[in-house]
Amino acid sequence: xxxxxxxxxxxxxxxxxxxxxxxxxxxxxxxxxxxxxxxxxxxxxxxxxxxxxxxxxxxxxxxxxxxxxxxxxxxxxxxxxxxxxxxxxxxxxxxxxxxxxxxxxxxxxxxxxxxxxxxxxxxxxxxxxxxxxxxxxxxxxxxxxxxxxxxxxxxxxxxxxxxxxxxxxxxxxxxxxxxxxxxxxxxxxxxxxxxxxxxxxxxxxxxxxxxxxxxxxxxxxxxxxxxxxxxxxxxxxxxxxxxxxxxxxxxxxxxxxxxxxxxxxxxxxxxxxxxxxxxxxxxxxxxxxxxx
Amino acid sequence: xxxxxxxxxxxxxxxxxxxxxxxxxxxxxxxxxxxxxxxxxxxxxxxxxxxxxxxxxxxxxxxxxxxxxxxxxxxxxxxxxxxxxxxxxxxxxxxxxxxxxxxxxxxxxxxxxxxxxxxxxxxxxxxxxxxxxxxxxxxxxxxxxxxxxxxxxxxxxxxxxxxxxxxxxxxxxxxxxxxxxxxxxxxxxxxxxxxxxxxxxxxxxxxxxxxxxxxxxxxxxxxxxxxxxxxxxxxxxxxxxxxxxxxxxxxxxxxxxxxxxxxxxxxxxxxxxxxxxxxxxxxxxxxxxxxxxxxxxxxxxxxxxxxxxxxxxxxxxxxxxxxxxxxxxxxxxxxxxxxxxxxxxxxxxxxxxxxxxxxxxxxxxxxxxxxxxxxxxx
Numbered sequence: 001x002x003x004x005x006x007x008x009x010x011x012x013x014x015x016x017x018x019x020x021x022x023x024x025x026x027x028x029x030x031x032x033x034x035x036x037x038x039x040x041x042x043x044x045x046x047x048x049x050x051x052x053x054x055x056x057x058x059x060x061x062x063x064x065x066x067x068x069x070x071x072x073x074x075x076x077x078x079x080x081x082x083x084x085x086x087x088x089x090x091x092x093x094x095x096x097x098x099x100x101x102x103x104x105x106x107x108x109x110x111x112x113x114x115x116x117x118x119x120x121x122x123x124x125x126x127x128x129x130x131x132x133x134x135x136x137x138x139x140x141x142x143x144x145x146x147x148x149x150x151x152x153x154x155x156x157x158x159x160x161x162x163x164x165x166x167x168x169x170x171x172x173x174x175x176x177x178x179x180x181x182x183x184x185x186x187x188x189x190x191x192x193x194x195x196x197x198x199x200x201x202x203x204x205x206x207x208x209x210x211x212x213x214x215x216x217x218x219x220x221x222x223x224x225x226x227x228x229x230x231x232x233x234x235x236x237x238x239x240x241x242x243x244x245x246x247x248x249x250x251x252x253x254x255x256x257x258x259x260x261x262x263x264x265x266x267x268x269x270x271x272x273x274x275x276x277x278x279x280x281x282x283x284x285x286x287x288x289x290x291x292x
Numbered sequence: 293x294x295x296x297x298x299x300x301x302x303x304x305x306x307x308x309x310x311x312x313x314x315x316x317x318x319x320x321x322x323x324x325x326x327x328x329x330x331x332x333x334x335x336x337x338x339x340x341x342x343x344x345x346x347x348x349x350x351x352x353x354x355x356x357x358x359x360x361x362x363x364x365x366x367x368x369x370x371x372x373x374x375x376x377x378x379x380x381x382x383x384x385x386x387x388x389x390x391x392x393x394x395x396x397x398x399x400x401x402x403x404x405x406x407x408x409x410x411x412x413x414x415x416x417x418x419x420x421x422x423x424x425x426x427x428x429x430x431x432x433x434x435x436x437x438x439x440x441x442x443x444x445x446x447x448x449x450x451x452x453x454x455x456x457x458x459x460x461x462x463x464x465x466x467x468x469x470x471x472x473x474x475x476x477x478x479x480x481x482x483x484x485x486x487x488x489x490x491x492x493x494x495x496x497x498x499x500x501x502x503x504x505x506x507x508x509x510x511x512x513x514x515x516x517x518x519x520x521x522x523x524x525x526x527x528x529x530x531x532x533x534x535x536x537x538x539x540x541x542x543x544x545x546x547x548x549x550x551x552x553x554x555x556x557x558x559x560x561x562x563x564x565x566x567x568x569x570x571x572x573x574x575x576x577x578x579x580x581x582x583x584x585x586x587x588x589x590x591x592x593x594x595x596x597x598x599x600x601x602x603x604x605x606x607x608x609x610x611x612x613x614x615x616x617x618x619x620x621x622x623x624x625x626x627x628x629x630x631x632x633x634x635x636x637x638x639x640x641x642x643x644x645x646x647x648x649x650x651x652x653x654x655x656x657x658x659x660x661x662x663x664x665x666x667x668x669x670x
Binding site for chain 1: 316319338342358416423426434439440442448578590603607623626627
């Protein structure tokens with residue numbers, strides 16, 4: 001290794017910067033082009049949501065509405081079930097996120113720190129659970145929800161989503177990376193297990209908790225299939241279910257693209273906000289996930 | 293809980309005897325994991341067992357599947373969708389065909405594009421890395437429902453895609469209403485409109501070999517593009533993380549030895565990315581066999597059943613046609629398919645002890661230094 005670095009630089013070195021610069025220029029041109037392809041659909045979505053139906057059909061490519069109208073948004077919020085859908089999604093998302101933060105970290109802490117008979121079995125069971133594809137669970141989940149008598153209720157929509165095995169793993173991995181010394185100090189001071197967890201360990205776990213918040217928020221806000229099998233009444237419709245029904249042509253005659261795209265845009269806003277607020281964390285999260 | 297809630301009372305006893313600490317920990321351990329175990333047990337393990345029973349029963353959706361009126365029918369439901377010779381078998385065959393083509397296209401394309409984007413973003417030494425990363429990742433955070441609605445607009449008959457195609461002189465297809473297979477269309481352009489008897493007279497799962505080879509329908513191709521658009525960003529992040537874990541020394545040594553960028557990528561970067569590549573391929577494969585949201589929102593299996601997938605068919609059979617046994621049977625067959633393919637992939641990509649040696653031998657050709665550095669780096 002050292003032998004190589006101490007070698008005299010190759011003679012071509014002086015020509016490199018210009019060549020490298022051209023390289024970088026080409027690279028940036030390509031990146032900008034690709035970024036446009038990725039961003040343009042969302043710009044079209046926003047633009048079309050403030051177009052008239054005729055304008056949207058006549059010039060779908062244009063990003064400039066002519067004339068600009070908020071009719072689609074007015075229709076959604078004032079004369080449709082859209083506010084109900086939004087409220088349902090918000091309630092479910094908040095409950096699920098809170099539940100996952102608490103239960104996932106509890107279980108993660110137990111698996112990382114507490115020694116108890118059967119820990120290995122619990123761990124193996126969680127691994128097995130993670131291997132089951134969610135789509136296979138559509139019919140099964142409905143059967144149990146129905147059997148328990150919580151079909152078509154908030155309980156049926158929220159309870160099954162309240163914990164997730166992946167979140168337990170993230171918390172377990174985090175707690176294993178934290179030194180034990182602080183907890184031992186608290187233990188010597190006479191604190192019980194739950195007290196140590198609640199007032200010593202959990203506050204230190206903020207980075208991992210933020211990860212759980214992001215993942216649960218995104219997961220439950222964007223969840224569709226579970227709500228399809230857990231409820232049917234209109235007052236329990238979530239955004240995903242409602243907008244999906246819009247897409248297949250309820251509420252409207254004709255294509256009604258401005259309304260559909262306005263609905264899709266609004267449902268994207270909360271996850272987009274979370275994404276931009278926690279952007280650095282999201283990017284780092286997946287980096288951490290791979291290293292493990 | 294009371295012990296846990298008032299820790300101070302319990303503390304002296306625990307401090308007194310080590311067995312007390314162990315015992316307290318055991319109780320706490322089980323209490324802490326109990327909520328997760330109960331919820332996952334009730335809403336995951338029990339459901340799977342119940343559905344397994346339903347897949348062997350003639351339950352019609354009325355009342356409880358566990359009531360006495362429901363009969364055991366053995367493998368009848370499985371037989372109906374695999375060898376029945378009826379509509380159920382044909383639908384299942386068509387769904388498998390559609391999804392197989394989807395997987396065949398999406399998995400390599402999304403992996404390739406994600407790797408390409410990761411390498412590009414990683415090479416950018418000036419500014420704006422973060423901006424590009426954000427742009428490529430953003431589609432991944434939006435819900436599949438919202439993206440599908442957007443896609444229906446972009447790919448509508450006189451939508452954005454067709455308008456842009458028209459500007460460069462191409463008459464775009466009627467995307468989501470076009471059931472014809474892409475490969476059949478290509479063959480049709482070459483003048484081949486019907487297959488040889490060998491292919492059209494025989495088949496599998498009620499679908500002739502000729503139809504198996506139709507390729508994804510034009511409508512399914514739009515979904516393929518959507519999947520690539522939405523997932524490449526996530527996998528790009530995984531690849532970027534993988535790239536940043538690679539120490540630059542090996543590549544620098546190869547550069548000094550005169551290996552060009554292309555050679556360095558294939559011989560040095562890619563082999564070191566193998567763990568990430570494995571993760572991405574596995575996640576992609578598992579995800580692609582579960583296509584449901586897009587179909588539910590967008591096409592409900594149409595046009596001509598060419599976007600029907602096993603996951604959607606399972607839902608449709610149970611919830612819409614009330615064929616609960618068949619729906620559950622399809623779900624379990626799908627489960628087995630996913631497990632088998634994951635194992636197969638694991639086996640194909642396994643670490644073969646002779647492969648690194650062969651790579652090393654080839655690497656020796658330009659100069660010996662690359663070899664020694666590779667070994668140093670390990």
